[in-house]
Amino acid sequence: MDLSIDFVRKVAAFEHLWIALLVGIVLLVAWYAVAPYSTFKKLGIPGPAPWPFLGNLPDYNKKPSQPFLVEKEFVEKYGRVLGFYFGHTPAYMISDVDLLKQILVKEFSKFPNRPLAAIGDGQSIFIRKGLLNVQDDDWKRIRATITPTFSALKLKQVRVSFEIPMQLKKVQVCATTPTKATQTNSLQIVQ
Numbered sequence: 001m002d003l004s005i006d007f008v009r010k011v012a013a014f015e016h017l018w019i020a021l022l023v024g025i026v027l028l029v030a031w032y033a034v035a036p037y038s039t040f041k042k043l044g045i046p047g048p049a050p051w052p053f054l055g056n057l058p059d060y061n062k063k064p065s066q067p068f069l070v071e072k073e074f075v076e077k078y079g080r081v082l083g084f085y086f087g088h089t090p091a092y093m094i095s096d097v098d099l100l101k102q103i104l105v106k107e108f109s110k111f112p113n114r115p116l117a118a119i120g121d122g123q124s125i126f127i128r129k130g131l132l133n134v135q136d137d138d139w140k141r142i143r144a145t146i147t148p149t150f151s152a153l154k155l156k157q158v159r160v161s162f163e164i165p166m167q168l169k170k171v172q173v174c175a176t177t178p179t180k181a182t183q184t185n186s187l188q189i190v191q
Contacts, residue, residue: 032050037050045081046078046082046084047078048074048084050084050085055086055087056083056084057086075095109140113135
């Protein structure tokens, strides 16, 4: 009993120290909650105000099945280039077509990494080494390999290969459908 009374007296003697320690911990937690959210403000990039610890995730929680509507609201309110936060992680949203073209086509080598996609369990080599998840040198190697495949000329060739079967189908429909033209033994290709 005397030990507990002595302990209480000793703790009471350091009462101001305990209060100072508690205030310090509260200030440290408050700083940790809001400090990461100054990134875009320092750069002068507009964006929605983040929640402590959560960033802008509560905004997405308002419409969980339609996150694109939240992003549309962000673009309408803050412009075509804005910054927001997934938790403490800053992220850009760019909806300017010319800027996207510059980033994704002309200067793609400067932007090799992106957030890891949460697809499946992440253990499959197809997921870990797929184009959406590879980073740094692996991404540059894969991008250099597949870029020629998606050139304008190759994409036009693919378009033509899709158009030919559609035109053949139109010819087949005209040939099998009895019309005035087919009854007179003449065939017209409908475009």
